[in-house]
Amino acid sequence: MHDAVLSGQKPPMPPRDVVARSWSRLQAEGVSPARCEDVVFADCSELESRRTRTALRSVLPELRSTLTEVADDAKFIVVIADTDGVVLWRDGSRAVRKAADALGFMEGARWSEDLVGTNSVGTALVEGAPVQLFSAEHYARSHSGWSCTGSPVRDPRTGEVLGVVDISGSAMSVHPATMALVRTAVRLAESTLWRERTVQLDKLRAQAAPVLAAAGGPALVVDRHGWVVEAGGIAVPERLAPPCAEKPLLVPGLGWCVPEPLGAGWLVRRRADRADIDLELDLGASPRATVRGDVNWTRALSPRHAQILRVLADAGPGGTDAAAMSEALFGDRDHVVAVRAEISRLRKSLGPILIAQPYRFADNVQVRMFG
Structure with a gap:
C-alpha cells in the first residue's frame, strides 16, 4: 500500500483516512520518505529552555507513574513532546530506547510531521487528535518496524494543545489497549493541570482582594x-x-x-493619560461597536443602545442632554429617567468612550459610523 500510493499506483487497499491525509500533505509539500530519515536536533540549551517553558513539566511525574512503570514489561518507550514536536523526555524499555536511538528518536529530536513524515507525535499535532500508526503507515521506510500511539495534551481551560504523549514500540508489540492507555494518561495529566490551575487562581485571588479594595x-x-x-x-x-x-x-x-x-x-x-481611541459603529441589522487599538474588541449593541450612539454621533462634539435624547428616542421629553438608565448601562459596557454633562463621545474618541 505504501509503495503503491507513493509511486502513484493503485494500492491493493486504501490507507486509513488519517494516514491518507498525512501522506497527501507530505506529497503536496514535496517531502520524500528518504528525506524524513534525516533527523534534525535541537541543541542542549534550546532543549533545556523548552523543558523549562512547557506546562507539561509539572505533570511529568503523573505521566511517568502512569506509563513508565509498565514500559519495561510491555516493551515500549514513553515520549513527551512539545507543541513543535520536539522530544522533551523519553523513558521506558532499555532495548526499545536503543532501537529508537538508531532511528534518531531521542530527546531533542524534532519529530514534527513535515520533518520526519507521518508519525504519532507530529501527525497528532497536525490532526489535533489521538493517532495510532502501524508499520508502513509511517511515511519514512526506516519507521516501518514500529507501532506508535500519540495523543495531544490540552490545557483543560483553553483547549490549547500543550504537547503530545506517545507510546512507541516494535510493530509486533502493537496492542488494542495501547490507545486506551495513552488516553487515560492524558486525562490524568489534564486533571492534574486543572487542579494546579485552581490552586494558582486561589492564591492570586487572595492577593487580589486587598489590592482591589485599595x-x-x-x-x-x-x-x-x-x-x-x-x-x-x-x-x-x-x-x-x-x-x-x-x-x-x-x-x-x-x-x-x-x-x-x-x-x-x-x-x-x-492609565492616567488618555490615548486616542478609534471607535467603529456598525448600526445595521446586527449593531455592534468595535474599538481598535493595540487590542481590538467588539460589543454587540441592543437596538436602543444603537439608537443612542447614532444620536450622539449626529450631535457631534457638543453632545446632548437627557431631555433632548428622550425626544430623539421617544418623541417626547418625558423619558429622562429611562434615558439616564440606558446610558449608564451603555457606559458600563463601553467605558470612558462616553462621558456625561452633556452626553457625548470623549474628546480622544475618533468615531466612524456606518449602517
Whole structure:
C-alpha cells in the first residue's frame, strides 16, 4: 500500500483516512520518505529552555507513574513532546530506547510531521487528535518496524494543545489497549493541570482582594494568560489579551489601562493619560461597536443602545442632554429617567468612550459610523 500510493499506483487497499491525509500533505509539500530519515536536533540549551517553558513539566511525574512503570514489561518507550514536536523526555524499555536511538528518536529530536513524515507525535499535532500508526503507515521506510500511539495534551481551560504523549514500540508489540492507555494518561495529566490551575487562581485571588479594595477605582486582576480572576467596580469579559509589562491594554469598560505585575498575574487599572481611541459603529441589522487599538474588541449593541450612539454621533462634539435624547428616542421629553438608565448601562459596557454633562463621545474618541 505504501509503495503503491507513493509511486502513484493503485494500492491493493486504501490507507486509513488519517494516514491518507498525512501522506497527501507530505506529497503536496514535496517531502520524500528518504528525506524524513534525516533527523534534525535541537541543541542542549534550546532543549533545556523548552523543558523549562512547557506546562507539561509539572505533570511529568503523573505521566511517568502512569506509563513508565509498565514500559519495561510491555516493551515500549514513553515520549513527551512539545507543541513543535520536539522530544522533551523519553523513558521506558532499555532495548526499545536503543532501537529508537538508531532511528534518531531521542530527546531533542524534532519529530514534527513535515520533518520526519507521518508519525504519532507530529501527525497528532497536525490532526489535533489521538493517532495510532502501524508499520508502513509511517511515511519514512526506516519507521516501518514500529507501532506508535500519540495523543495531544490540552490545557483543560483553553483547549490549547500543550504537547503530545506517545507510546512507541516494535510493530509486533502493537496492542488494542495501547490507545486506551495513552488516553487515560492524558486525562490524568489534564486533571492534574486543572487542579494546579485552581490552586494558582486561589492564591492570586487572595492577593487580589486587598489590592482591589485599595485601588481607589475600577480595576481587575488577571492571570498571566489574561483570564480575569477578580474585578472591582466594573463588569468585564471572562478573558482579556495576555498583558505585557508597560504595554497599554485596551479593556472593555475601562479603556486604556496599564498592567502592573501582581504575583503570578497582573493588576489592570485605567492609565492616567488618555490615548486616542478609534471607535467603529456598525448600526445595521446586527449593531455592534468595535474599538481598535493595540487590542481590538467588539460589543454587540441592543437596538436602543444603537439608537443612542447614532444620536450622539449626529450631535457631534457638543453632545446632548437627557431631555433632548428622550425626544430623539421617544418623541417626547418625558423619558429622562429611562434615558439616564440606558446610558449608564451603555457606559458600563463601553467605558470612558462616553462621558456625561452633556452626553457625548470623549474628546480622544475618533468615531466612524456606518449602517
